[in-house]
Amino acid sequence: MTGSLIDILRGAIGPDHVLxxxxxxxxxxxxxxxxRGRALAVVRPGSTADVAAVVRACAATGTAIxxxxxxxxxxxxxxxxxxxxxxxxxxxRMRAVREIDPANLTMTVEAGCxxxxxxxxxxxxxxxFPLSLASEGSCTIGGNLATNAGGTQVLRYGNARELCLGLEVVTAAGDVWDGLSGLRKDNTGYDLRxxxxxxxxxxxxxxxxxxxxFPRPAATHTAWLAVPSMEQAVALLALAQRRLAGELSGFEVIGRHALSVVAxxxxxLRIPIPAGDGDACCVLLEAGMNASGEHAEGRFQALLAAALEAGCATDAVMAANIAQARALWQVRDSISPAQAAEGLNxxxxxxxxxxxxxxxxxxxxxxxEQAIPxxxxxxxxxxxxxxxxYNVQAPDGSDAAAFLHGQEAGVNAIVHDAVAARGGSIAAExxxxxxxxxxxxxxKPAVALGLMRAIKRALDPLDIMNPGRVLRP
Amino acid sequence: MTGSLIDILRGAIGPDHVLxxxxxxxxxxxxxxxxRGRALAVVRPGSTADVAAVVRACAATGTAIxxxxxxxxxxxxxxxxxxxxxxxxxxxRMRAVREIDPANLTMTVEAGCxxxxxxxxxxxxxxxFPLSLASEGSCTIGGNLATNAGGTQVLRYGNARELCLGLEVVTAAGDVWDGLSGLRKDNTGYDLRxxxxxxxxxxxxxxxxxxxxFPRPAATHTAWLAVPSMEQAVALLALAQRRLAGELSGFEVIGRHALSVVAxxxxxLRIPIPAGDGDACCVLLEAGMNASGEHAEGRFQALLAAALEAGCATDAVMAANIAQARALWQVRDSISPAQAAEGLNxxxxxxxxxxxxxxxxxxxxxxxEQAIPxxxxxxxxxxxxxxxxYNVQAPDGSDAAAFLHGQEAGVNAIVHDAVAARGGSIAAExxxxxxxxxxxxxxKPAVALGLMRAIKRALDPLDIMNPGRVLRP
Known part of the structure; x- marks a missing residue:
C-alpha cells in the first residue's frame, strides 16, 4: 500500500522529487x-498541478500531508x-515570481519563494514588500501566509494577512482554487483567503x-530611547502615533534584563544608551517618512524632544546614518541569539x-517572582x-535544564493565565x-473551537491536512 | 405553530419588541x-442574550432569520x-458604545450603532474611525461589517474588514461567540472574524x-483636477502614491458624462473645473497629512504642479479652506442623486x-456602444x-423604463464579462x-463556490440564516 503510494507519487511528479x-x-x-518526527516520504512538487496530484494521491489512500x-x-x-x-x-521548488504589476502595486509569487x-x-x-522578520533569509512566503507571520513592520503595514490580496490553494480534495486576485475590493462571497x-x-x-x-519610504529615521517604565513606553507610543501617524513603522521595546543579556x-556590541538605573526598558523607534529632507528629519527630532520633555524618555539618540541605524537594529536582533547562547529559557x-x-x-x-524567587x-x-x-530564565546560578524541565508547565500557566485575564492572546505571531x-x-472559547472544528470537518473531511495541528480532532 | 413561535419570541424579548x-x-x-418582501414578524432584541434567544427559538422551529x-x-x-x-x-435597539480605549486605539460598539x-x-x-460612506447617517456598523462596506477612505484605511479587530456573533445554533478582541496580533486558530x-x-x-x-490627520488637503484620459488618471494615482504614500486618503474619478449629469x-452647484473638450474625466484627490503647516501644504501643491508638468492633468484647483473642500466633495456626492433625478439606469x-x-x-x-448606439x-x-x-443610461430621448426592462440582462452580461476577462469583481463593495x-x-470559480457551500452547511446546517442570499442552496 505504501509502496504503491510512493510509486504513484513518483509517477505523478517525477522520481527525483519523491524522497x-x-x-x-x-x-x-x-x-x-x-x-524530530519521521516522514513516510518528502515530496517536492514543481507546480500547482503537481501539488494537486500529490494531494489527490494522498486523499485516495487517506495519507496525511x-x-x-x-x-x-x-x-x-x-x-x-x-x-x-x-x-x-x-x-x-515552487519559487517563481509570476508577475509584478507596479501600476496596481501588486506582485504574484509562488509559495516557495x-x-x-x-x-x-x-x-x-x-x-x-514590507513583511520582515528574523528568518527572512530562509522562510518562504507560503509559510508566512500559512502562519500569518508578523515581524517588525506590522505597526505600519499589518501582518502577512493584511499584505495578501489573493491566493491559489490546492484544497484537501486536490482541487485547485484560483483565488489569485489583485483587487482591493471584492465582496463576492465568503472570505476564503x-x-x-x-x-x-x-x-x-x-x-x-x-x-x-508599497512605495518605499522617502527617508527612514531611527532612534533609541531609555524609558523609565512600561507605562511611559505606552505613553511614548501614543505620542509617536499622534505625531507620526502612519509613518511610524517600528516600535520595539527591550526590557532591562534583555539588554543585559545582550551586553x-x-x-x-555597543549598546547605544543602556537603560539607566531608574529605567525599565529601552525603545527602538523607527519611522519611514513620506518625504525626505530637513523638514521630515525635524519632525522626527521634535518627537524625541517632546518625549524627553514629557518624561516618556530619560535619554534619546537618533541614528545619524544608515550604519548607525543598522547598529541599533543589531542590538534588537541580538536578543534571541544572546538568549540562545545564555541557555534554555x-x-x-x-x-x-x-x-x-x-x-x-x-x-x-x-x-x-513569588513562585520562583x-x-x-x-x-x-x-x-x-x-x-x-516574554521569556522566563532560571535564577542566576541555577540549572537551566532542570528549571525548564521542572517549571515549564507551571510558568506557562502563570503567564498565559495572566494574558487571558487581560483579553490577550497566547499565540500572537x-x-x-x-x-x-x-x-x-x-x-479559546469553546464556541470558537466548535466553529473551527466544523470548518475543519467541512473542508478536510478525511482529516489529511496536517492533522492534529491547531486543533485536535 | 407560527402563533407559538411569536408567543415564544414575545416571551423571550418582550411583547413590545416583536412586531x-x-x-x-x-x-x-x-x-x-x-x-418588497413580506415578514412573518420583525423582532427587535435589546441585547446579545435576546438575539441568542431569538435565534434558538427560530432554530427550534426551522424559521429563517x-x-x-x-x-x-x-x-x-x-x-x-x-x-x-x-x-x-x-x-x-443595540446601539451602545461599550468601550473606548484610546491607549489601544480601539472602540467596542454594538451592531446597531x-x-x-x-x-x-x-x-x-x-x-x-475612518469608515465613511453616503448612507452613514442611517447605516449601522453591524451592516457595514456584514457587507464589508467600502466607501471613500479605503485607499488609506481599508474596507470595513480591515477596520475590525474582533466580533461578538450569535451563531446559527444560538450560541454566543465572544470574539471581541482589541488585539493587533492573534494567531490562535482560524480567522473566524x-x-x-x-x-x-x-x-x-x-x-x-x-x-x-486612528489619530486624526493633522491637516486635510483637497484638490480637483481635469484629466485627459483614464490612462492619465492611473498615472496621476501612481504619482500621488509615490509622493504622499499613506497620506493619500481619497482618489475619486468622475467621468465626463457623470459630471454633465450633475451639472x-x-x-x-459650481463644477470647480469642468472636464475640458479634450478631457475624459476629473479626479477628486484628498490627502490627510500627518503634519500641518506650510511644509505639508507645499508638498501637496508640489504634487499638483508635478501632475500638470507630467501631463496627468490639464488643470488643477486646490481647496483653500474647509468650505471649498466640502464643495468639491458635494459635486462628487451629487452624482447618485443626479442620476436618480435623471431616471432609471x-x-x-x-x-x-x-x-x-x-x-x-x-x-x-x-x-x-456597438450593442446600443x-x-x-x-x-x-x-x-x-x-x-x-459603472452605470449605463439609455440613449438621449429613448424611454428609460423600456431600456431598463429590455436591456438590463444584456448590459449586465457585457459589463460583467468584460470585468471578469480582466480579473475583476462583479461585486466590489x-x-x-x-x-x-x-x-x-x-x-466565481466552481471550486470557490463549493468551499463556500461547505462552510455554509457546516455553520448553518438548518439553513436558517438569511437563506438564498449570497449562495443558492
Missing part, C-alpha cells in the same frame, strides 16, 4: 532542534509526527499568492491590548502591536502548531 | 424601493423574501465589534486591478481602490445579496 528511505532529517527536524515551507516555524507545525505515516509536501527574494523582487521594481491564511496547512496547501506592494553575551509569544501591557508586566512579574525575565518585542516575547494545541482549549 | 401583523413596510422594503441593520443595502440582502415565513431580526454615531464617538475621544465579516448575515448575527481607531440636474459595482482600468473602460464602452455611461468611483460605479446571487456562478 523516501534516505536521510530526511532536514525536513523532519525543526530549526530549533526541539523535536504536512505542508512545509522554509521549516523555520517556532511551534512545531511544519514537521511530521513520529508515526512515519505522513508525507511532507515541501513547496521549496523565500521572503528575502520576494522583498528583493519588489525592490527591483522600485517598490516595497483569510480562512486559509493562518490555518497552518490544516485546510489546504497555499501554492501562490498575490501580495500588496554580556556580545560585549563587542521558557518562551512566550503573547499579545495584549497595548493599554493593558504595563499592568500585565507588573502583575505577571510579581507572580513569577530570583527568576529573570527577558522581555522584548513589538510593543506597537501589543506583542511581547508564531501560531499554534503542535506546541500549543493542547493548551489552546484552556484559553 | 407581527401590523405595517412592517419599513423593514420589508429596500431603501431604493426596488423590492433575516438580520437587518439600517436596511440601506443595495443588493436586496437585508429584506425578507415574499414568502411571509421569515423573521426580520433588526439590531436597531449608526455609522455616523460611531464616527462621532471616536471624534469625541479625539480619534478617527473575517469569515463572518462580509457573509451578509448568512452564517450568524454580528452583535458587536471592536474597531480600530444639468443641479445647476446651482443600469448600475454596476465593479472592481479591477488599477492597471486594467483604462483598457476595461475603452473596451467595455466600445462594446456597449448612443448609450450614455455614468462612470465614477474610487479609482484608488480599482472600484468603479455592495455585496451579492439576492440581486446578484443568480449570476455569481457565472463569475
Amino acid at each position: 523516501a528511505g534516505g536521510d530526511l532529517e532536514a525536513w523532519e527536524r525543526d530549526r530549533r532542534s526541539r523535536a 504536512v505542508p512545509q515551507g522554509g521549516n523555520t516555524g517556532l511551534v512545531l507545525g511544519s514537521i511530521p509526527d513520529d508515526s512515519g505515516t505522513r508525507v511532507v509536501l515541501s513547496l521549496s 523565500v521572503l528575502h527574494d520576494v522583498r528583493e523582487a519588489a525592490a527591483g521594481a522600485g517598490l516595497l 483569510d480562512l486559509f491564511v493562518g490555518s497552518e496547512g490544516t485546510l489546504g496547501v497555499i501554492t501562490a499568492a498575490t501580495l500588496k506592494l 554580556s553575551q556580545f560585549p563587542q 521558557i518562551k512566550h509569544d503573547i499579545a495584549l491590548p497595548v493599554s493593558r501591557i504595563p499592568d500585565f508586566v507588573a502583575a505577571c512579574g510579581a507572580r513569577l 530570583g527568576v529573570r525575565l527577558v522581555i522584548f518585542g513589538h510593543l506597537g502591536d501589543g506583542n511581547l516575547h 508564531h501560531g499554534i502548531g503542535s506546541l500549543k494545541v493542547d493548551i489552546l482549549p484552556r484559553y | 407581527a401583523g401590523g405595517d412592517l413596510e419599513a423593514w420589508e422594503r429596500d431603501r431604493r424601493s426596488r423590492a 433575516v438580520p437587518q441593520g439600517g436596511n440601506t443595502g443595495l443588493v436586496l440582502g437585508s429584506i425578507p423574501d415574499d414568502s411571509g415565513t421569515r423573521v426580520v431580526l433588526s439590531l436597531s 449608526v455609522l455616523h454615531d460611531v464616527r462621532e464617538a471616536a471624534a469625541g475621544a479625539g480619534l478617527l 473575517d469569515l463572518f465579516v462580509g457573509s451578509e448575515g448568512t452564517l450568524g448575527v454580528i452583535t458587536a465589534a471592536t474597531l480600530k481607531l 444639468s440636474q443641479f445647476p446651482q 443600469i448600475k454596476h459595482d465593479i472592481a479591477l486591478p488599477v492597471s486594467r482600468i483604462p483598457d476595461f473602460v475603452a473596451a467595455c464602452g466600445a462594446r456597449l 448612443g448609450v450614455r455611461l455614468v462612470i465614477f468611483g474610487h479609482l484608488g481602490d480599482g472600484n468603479l460605479h 455592495h455585496g451579492i445579496g439576492s440581486l446578484k446571487v443568480d449570476i455569481l456562478p457565472r463569475y
